[in-house]
Amino acid sequence: MTPQGNRSLTTPGSRQALLATVLIGLALVLLPFAAAEFGNAWVRILAFALLYVMLALGLNIVVGYAGLLDLGYVAFYAVGAYLYALLASPHLAENFEWIAQTFPDGLHSSIWFVIPLSAVVAAGFGVLLGFPVLRLRGDYLAIVTLGFGEIIRIFMNNLNAPANITNGPQGITNIDPISIAGVSLAQPLQIGELSLPSVQLYYYLFLVLTLLVVLVSVRLQSSRVGRAWMAIREDEIAAKAMGINTRNIKLLAFAMGASFGGVSGAMFSAFQGFVSPESFVLMESIVIVAMVVLGGMGNVKGVVLGAVLLYAIPEALRHLAKPIQLQLLGHEYIAPEALRMLLFGLSMVLIMLYRPHGLIPRHHAGGRT
Amino acid sequence: MEILLQQILNGLVLGSVYALIALGYTMVYGILQLINFTHGEVLMVGAMVCMTVVAALHAAFPSLPGPLLLVAAAIIAIPVCMALSAAIERIAYRPLRNAPRLAPLITAIGLSIVLQTLAMLIWGPNPMVFPDLLPTDPIQIGGAFLAPKQLLILVTAAVLMAGLITMVQFSRLGRAMRAVSENPKMAMLMGVNADRVIALTFMIGAALAAVAGLLVAMNYNIVQFTMGFIPGLKAFTAAVLGGIGNIPGAVLGGLLLGVIESLGAGYIGDLTGGFLGSHYQDIFAFAVLIVVLIFRPSGLLGERVADRA
Numbered sequence: 211m212t213p214q215g216n217r218s219l220t221t222p223g224s225r226q227a228l229l230a231t232v233l234i235g236l237a238l239v240l241l242p243f244a245a246a247e248f249g250n251a252w253v254r255i256l257a258f259a260l261l262y263v264m265l266a267l268g269l270n271i272v273v274g275y276a277g278l279l280d281l282g283y284v285a286f287y288a289v290g291a292y293l294y295a296l297l298a299s300p301h302l303a304e305n306f307e308w309i310a311q312t313f314p315d316g317l318h319s320s321i322w323f324v325i326p327l328s329a330v331v332a333a334g335f336g337v338l339l340g341f342p343v344l345r346l347r348g349d350y351l352a353i354v355t356l357g358f359g360e361i362i363r364i365f366m367n368n369l370n371a372p373a374n375i376t377n378g379p380q381g382i383t384n385i386d387p388i389s390i391a392g393v394s395l396a397q398p399l400q401i402g403e404l405s406l407p408s409v410q411l412y413y414y415l416f417l418v419l420t421l422l423v424v425l426v427s428v429r430l431q432s433s434r435v436g437r438a439w440m441a442i443r444e445d446e447i448a449a450k451a452m453g454i455n456t457r458n459i460k461l462l463a464f465a466m467g468a469s470f471g472g473v474s475g476a477m478f479s480a481f482q483g484f485v486s487p488e489s490f491v492l493m494e495s496i497v498i499v500a501m502v503v504l505g506g507m508g509n510v511k512g513v514v515l516g517a518v519l520l521y522a523i524p525e526a527l528r529h530l531a532k533p534i535q536l537q538l539l540g541h542e543y544i545a546p547e548a549l550r551m552l553l554f555g556l557s558m559v560l561i562m563l564y565r566p567h568g569l570i571p572r573h574h575a576g577g578r579t
Numbered sequence: 580m581e582i583l584l585q586q587i588l589n590g591l592v593l594g595s596v597y598a599l600i601a602l603g604y605t606m607v608y609g610i611l612q613l614i615n616f617t618h619g620e621v622l623m624v625g626a627m628v629c630m631t632v633v634a635a636l637h638a639a640f641p642s643l644p645g646p647l648l649l650v651a652a653a654i655i656a657i658p659v660c661m662a663l664s665a666a667i668e669r670i671a672y673r674p675l676r677n678a679p680r681l682a683p684l685i686t687a688i689g690l691s692i693v694l695q696t697l698a699m700l701i702w703g704p705n706p707m708v709f710p711d712l713l714p715t716d717p718i719q720i721g722g723a724f725l726a727p728k729q730l731l732i733l734v735t736a737a738v739l740m741a742g743l744i745t746m747v748q749f750s751r752l753g754r755a756m757r758a759v760s761e762n763p764k765m766a767m768l769m770g771v772n773a774d775r776v777i778a779l780t781f782m783i784g785a786a787l788a789a790v791a792g793l794l795v796a797m798n799y800n801i802v803q804f805t806m807g808f809i810p811g812l813k814a815f816t817a818a819v820l821g822g823i824g825n826i827p828g829a830v831l832g833g834l835l836l837g838v839i840e841s842l843g844a845g846y847i848g849d850l851t852g853g854f855l856g857s858h859y860q861d862i863f864a865f866a867v868l869i870v871v872l873i874f875r876p877s878g879l880l881g882e883r884v885a886d887r888a
Contacts, residue, residue, distance in 0.1 A: 279681055342873045349614040349684055353815060354872060357865035360812075368858055492808075496688055503685050544700065551696040558689025563674055566682045 238417060242410045253409040257481065259521045260416035261474050266501040266517035267423050267510065268470025273499065274508035274572070275436060276463035277443030279352040281495050282339070282359025286468040288366060288490035289335050290328040290475025292376060295485045297324055298386040305374045321388050324476050332472020333465035335362075340464035344457055359495050366487040381486025388415065388480045395480075412481050419477065423470055427510050430466075439463055440508070500554065504561050506568030515570060524550040581722030586845045587838055588720070592729045594837020595736035596798065599791040600814030601821070601829035602743060603784030609760040609824035610780055611676075616687035617667050619811020620694040621660050621785050625792030626802045627702050628656040630709055637710070645712030649793065656789040664785030665778050673774070698804035706803040709796040732794045739787060740830050747826060756780055760824070809861065813840075816868040822881020831879060839863055 245252035265287060272280045296302055297319040303310040309317065339358050343351050370378030387396035387408075395411040430436040438459045441449035450456050479485045497520065505516020531546040544552070561568070600622060607615045629652035636648055671686040713731065717724035747753035755776045758766040767773050795810055796802045813836060821832025844860040871878065 279684065342869050345876065346872060349680075350819075350872065350876075352684060353614065353812075353819075354869060357812070357816075357868055361862055361865050364859065364862055496692070499685075499688075503681070507681075548696050548700055551692055555689040555692030555694075555696065559671060559686045559693070562678075562682045562686045562689070563671075566675070566678050 239414075242413045246407070246410065250407055250409050253407070253413055255522070255525050257409060257413040257416050259518055260413065260420045261478055261481075262498070262501065262521045263420050263514050263517040264416070264423050264474040264477075265471060265498050266505070266513050267420075267427050268467045268474065269498050270427065270467075270502050270508065270510070270513045271430070271439075271470070272463050272467035273502050274506075274513065275430070275439040275443065276460060277439075278343075278460065278463060279349075279499070280355045280464075280467070281352045281492070281499060282355035282357070282362070283467070283471055283498050284490045284492070284495040285339075285359040285362040286332040286335060286471030287475040287478065287494070288362055288487075289332045289468075290472030290477075291479040291485045291489070292366065292382070292475075293328045293331055293472070294319075294324050294476035294479045295382040295385050296375075297327075298480070299382055299384050301377060301382045301384070318386055321390065321476075321480070325473055328472040328476040329469035330472075332475070333469040335472075336464035336466075336468025337461050339468075340461045344460060356492065356495070359490075359492060363487050363490050363492075366490070376487075379487060381484060381488070382479075383484050385479055385483045385485070387483065388412075388477075390415070416477060419473065424510060424514070431510070435459065435462060443508075497554070500558050504557065504568055506570040506572055509568065509570050509572035512568050512570030512572070516568070519569075520554070524554070527553070582845070583842075584721055585723040586841045588723050588725055588729075590838035590841030591834060592725075592732050592798070592837070593841060594817075594834035595733055595740075596791055596794050596810065596833075597814045597817045597837055598830045598833025599736050599739060599787050599794070600810055601818040601833045602740065602826065603788050604815050605818040605821070605823055605826060605829040606747075606756070606780050606784050608818070609826075610756065610763075610777055611672070613672065613683055614687075614815065615672075615781070615784070616684060616811075617664075617671070617690050617694065618784065618788060618814070619807035619809075620691050620698075621664050621667075621807070622788040622792040622795070622810060623698060623802075623804060623807030624663055624694065625656045625660045625785075625789030626709075626796040626806060627698055627792075627804070628659050628789075629653070629793045629796055630702075630707055630802045632656070633710065633712070648712050649797070653790055653793055656793060657786045660785040660789035660792075661782040664781045664788075668778055668781040673777075695804050695807075702802075702804060704804065706801050709800050709802050711800065712797070728797050732798060735790065735794065739790060743783070743787070744826060744830075752776070752779060813864045816864045819868060819878055820871050822878025825878065825881045828878055828880035835879075836864060836867060839867060 242253045242256055245256055265283070268286075269280060269283045272278050272283070297317055299317070302317055303313060339355065343354050346354060366376045367379055369376040370380075376382070387394055389395060393399060395415065396408050398408060399406045399411055438449065438454045441452065441454055442456055442459060446456060478489075501516040501520045502513050503516070504520065505514065506512025527550055528546045531544070531549050535541070535543060565571075600618065603618050603621075604615060607613060607618075629649075632652040632655050633648050636643060636651055667687075667690060671690050672683050675683045675686060711728070713727045715726060715728075717726050718730060719725075747756060755766070755771045756779075758769065758771055759773050759776045763773050766776075791810070792807075795806065814833065817832035817836045818829045819832070820836055821828025821830070823829075840860055840863045843863040847859060
């Protein structure tokens with residue numbers, strides 16, 4: 211990749227880059243209209259793809275920039291999701307007398323409150339995880355973070371007794387949809403002749419947030435903090451010798467990565483209207499890691515590509531696997547879900563063997579990692 | 580008092596299985612400084628093969644005694660797991676020996692997913708009941724009871740661990756393994772075929788995992804394609820607790836973790852006034868892992884520092 215190509219995302223120097231940005235932007239705005247032709251399910255898939263892009267970019271800060279393998283990232287997603295679920299559903303008021311008395315209409319928090327809060331709380335959890343693992347590197351870190359993710363999930367599964375906080379395996383239902391400036395995203399929006407269905411509104415909301423996350427990621431890359439992360443990734447001892455406070459900088463990576471996860475989680479629970487521990491299993495963490503690694507750790511474009519590919523291909527498979535097998539083999543041998551996992555695992559192995567730096571490697575990928 | 584004794588006994592049974600699995604992790608780590616993430620899946624495959632063998636033999640010769648079935652299952656499962664593990668080493672680890680550190684970890688995770696999915700396709704997604712092949716009348720020890728299968732688990736694990744320690748300490752291969760773990764380049768210069776030693780290490784670990792798979796299946800009477808994950812994770816914790824890379828450490832860590840878990844699950848309800856119950860059992864392993872890594876990252880018997888990981 212040329213240095214110009216790398217910079218074009220932030221400072222569109224040439225007219226071409228500007229044109230490309232405008233075209234991509236236009237395409238992203240128009241995409242849901244095209245998808246809606248095939249049914250709103252496809253718009254939903256697009257919206258989810260954006261959620262995964264956000265998650266993958268958040269994890270990319272920890273794994274790609276700072277080089278800390280986090281296998282429990284879904285825990286932060288879960289924290290954000292449950293936070294919104296608790297603050298914007300009748301669940302707490304039904305189970306705790308004093309909350310019902312304080313908020314007679316039930317808890318309904320605005321997203322202007324929940325988005326920053328979920329970022330902050332998730333960041334807090336990130337630091338909580340970061341502290342004990344500061345001295346660990348590589349595989350140890352991976353296992354401890356994995357354990358952390360499982361602990362969070364076990365608590366969510368079991369915190370329904372004696373005090374019913376998370377409602378256990380049943381999860382929390384009746385979560386408020388997001389409303390912005392009095393416009394609820396759960397209802398179709400009428401603009402003149404045009405009627406935008408609810409999923410499409412969520413798509414646009416996610417698009418805005420995703421672009422924000424992309425922007426932050428790109429800007430972070432060349433910032434002082436970003437350079438410090440990369441220094442730690444390349445050689446922690448050298449980074450320390452150059453005067454980088456490795457402890458704080460690592461904690462910052464955990465916190466920032468976690469806050470992206472928290473915000474995506476809040477969006478997820480508002481979009482679904484329902485959360486349960488089922489959504490936050492280890493496999494989700496692995497999927498997000500795979501997105502980052504396959505796309506190209508530390509490269510924003512690569513990670514976006516990885517997230518879109520790994521989300522879109524399995525979804526496409528879900529619709530296509532059965533007819534193709536019936537056509538070619540006359541019988542459905544492998545269920546789409548199993549096929550998805552097989553391809554997933556195989557692609558992780560193959561890409562690592564043949565392209566260990568990902569599909570779009572970051573600049574200067576030759577160094578030690 | 581009797582309850583305490585019972586809990587400790589249960590913990591030792593559980594812990595000896597963990598120790599058996601932990602040996603596989605710790606041997607590989609000692610040599611390659613690599614966490615063999617697929618180890619749990621090897622255990623699962625071992626248990627699945629045992630299930631198939633037991634079911635097939637039982638269908639063909641219903642009069643065969645239970646212990647014989649168990650032996651037959653182990654005899655078939657062990658080579659299967661060894662071959663599988665050798666293949667894993669060849670495909671996922673050997674080409675990446677000089678790659679960035681995260682690369683083998685990712686291929687290992689990928690292979691775990693592939694193995695689990697294949698197991699699901701071969702043996703089906705639902706849990707299968709592993710029959711009770713031993714008498715079920717418990718044996719009384721002091722005030723506590725031990726089922727014959729639990730006794731078998733303890734004895735098998737003890738024999739295998741003693742055998743392994745003897746082998747590593749006194750045999751030619753054991754000496755080669757220690758040499759490679761000390762300094763692979765130097766060992767090669769001294770005429771040790773490092774690649775072969777590494778492959779054999781993986782295979783020995785896999786043989787132990789196959790037996791552990793059989794023991795886990797016997798203990799819980801259930802096998803499923805997801806069953807490798809939790810024991811794998813716990814055994815890893817045990818290996819870290821004892822000092823990863825250290826063989827007696829893995830045994831100690833396994834037994835200790837088993838007892839901690841069993842006591843923890845038994846008493847957490849009383850200790851927290853009923854707030855947390857025994858379904859938090861799985862948390863103990865992680866809590867132990869985190870505490871060990873913070874306060875004594877080299878483990879109880881280890882000399883290495885976690886920083887090297």
